[in-house]
Amino acid sequence: MSGRYQIHTGLQHGIIWPPQPHCLPLTDPTLADKLKEAGYATHAVGKWHLGIYKKACWPTQRGFDSYFGYLTGSEDYYTHSRGCGMPNFPTCKKWNGLDLYENEEPAWDYKQNYSTFLFVDKAKDVISAHDKTKPMFLYLPFQAVHGPLQVPQSYKDLYPNITNKARQTLLGMVTCMDEGIGNITQHLKQEGLWNDTVLVFSTDNGGQILVGGSNFPLRGWKGSLWEGGLHGVGFVSGGIIPESRKGVFSSELIHVSDWFPTLVKGVAGWDLNGTSLDGFNQWPTISQGASSPRMELLHNIDPIFNSSSKPSMTRKEPVSFDQSIRAALRLGDWKIVTGNPGNGSWISPPEDGTPSVHPDEPASKNLWLFNIKEDPYEYFDLSESQTDIVKKLLGRLDFYYKGAVPVDYPDGDPNCDPAMHNNTWSSWE
Incomplete structure (x- = not known):
């Protein structure tokens, strides 16, 4: 939505929890x-999760003409309500409230409507009502397949041989969800918009293995x-895509921040004035098969991960990047990982029968280097044999670190309590 790396928005650490007085910075224009x-x-249907604490953070004030969906990160698929769950904020332990909105008003009339069905229907309504004399941007971030794991029984019944219930x-x-996307695609065709x-x-x-992924x-x-x-994996389709590019697999380097300039400059043919983007226009790569303009990709730098200190990036400039900081970067085929990257096991799906593999590495290890083209599964750490590459990539991490804004991860605010807002998750400033 911003076309920027996390280090340039203050969102390097974790997620935005509902009680946090924080949102995607209001100083930069959104894709919408x-x-x-x-x-x-411009219309949005589905998940927002870019901050709720003030109305200026909401979709209808970030470029969208209309919005139907939920503002936080996860909730019940049927009741459209949620608790709090923010770590280290016990004040909110028993909070609960509705999080479903039509524009800026609570949508109370949809309980027991499964969200995938609901969002597909709302998306089809937007398409039907659209003035075909002007172009349209429809942003549809489904709740599926995020936890909690919920779906009508008829869809579970399609997989009788899968004995793991979560899976x-x-x-x-x-x-x-796939069925819903097919229904939306068909509706675009019926409305004469697909071409x-x-x-x-x-x-x-990536998938969350703790809940079936x-x-x-x-x-x-x-x-x-x-x-x-x-x-991540994805695809681009639609009537605009040239026949010669349909069904073509691409392994070019593309980052989520690239969608902003790709859609604005590449598809809409509009200027990028007033923006400061980390993304690249990938439309020639997608539509013509050109090489990606992106040679480098910063996954993230999170200086407070596993830290009890207050969010801060103020310290003496390092001679080289501090390897204890959680970070990862890709440069061409090379990927460097530092700090604590999280569990590095290879976990097979329950129905596969292949044994999972758990790496035998010292807990103190905080540096890895992989050639992703030759070793996409990250089996072979080359950090000790390719020291020149390590030095180069640490230098790039240091460059990004010095240009990062401070982490913005505020404490929870008790004024967010849904009981103070008609039992809804809403703004409070």
Whole structure:
């Protein structure tokens, strides 16, 4: 939504919890702002999770003409309510409230409507009501397949041979979402919009193995800096895509921040004035097969991970990057990982029968180097044999570290209590 690395938004650490007085910085335009500026109708349906503490942070004030969905990070798929769950903030332990909104008003009338069905229906409504004389941007971040694991029984029944209940439910959730995307695609065709459509589908992170996910044979999972946590897959479809590019597999280096300039500059043909982006326009790569303009990709630098200190990046400039800091960077085929990257096991899906593998590494180890092209599963650490490459990549991490803004991870605010806001999760400033 911002086209920027986390180090340039203050969001390097964790997520935005509902009680935190914080949101995606208001100083920079969003993807929706720029497309609206270009004359697009802009609509969002689904998950926001970019901060709620003041109305200025909400979708309808960040460039979207309309919004239907939930503002925080996870909730019940049927009741559309949630608790708090913020670590180290026991004040909110018993809080609970509705988080479902139509524009800026609580949407109370949808309880027991499964969210995937609901969001598909709302997306179809947006498409049907669209003024076809102008272009449209529809942002649809599904709740699926995020936890909690919930799906109608009929979708679980499609996988009778999967005995692991979490895995069976997750597969049902994927199938339900896939069905919904197919229904939306069909609706675009019925409305005569498909031939002018660019449809982007992408993951946002690796699967969470603790709730049925699997990234095997990649290493690690959601929340880690291993490929199983970071390596996303996706596809681009639609009538605008040239026939010669349909069905083509690409392994070019593309980062989530690239969607901003790709859609604004590449697809909409609009300028990027007023932005300061880390992303690249990948439209020639997608539509023509050109090489990616991206040679380097910063996964993240989180200086307070596993730290009890207050969020701060103020310290003496290092001679070289501090390897104890949690970070990862890709330069060409090389990937460097420092600090504590999270569990690095190779976990096979329950139905596979392949034994999982757990690395035998000292707890003090805080530096790894991999050639991802030759070793996509991160089996072979080359940090001791390729010292010149290590030095070069540490230098790039140091460059980014020095240009980072301070981490913004504030304490929870008791004024967020849903009981103070008609039992809803809402703004309080």
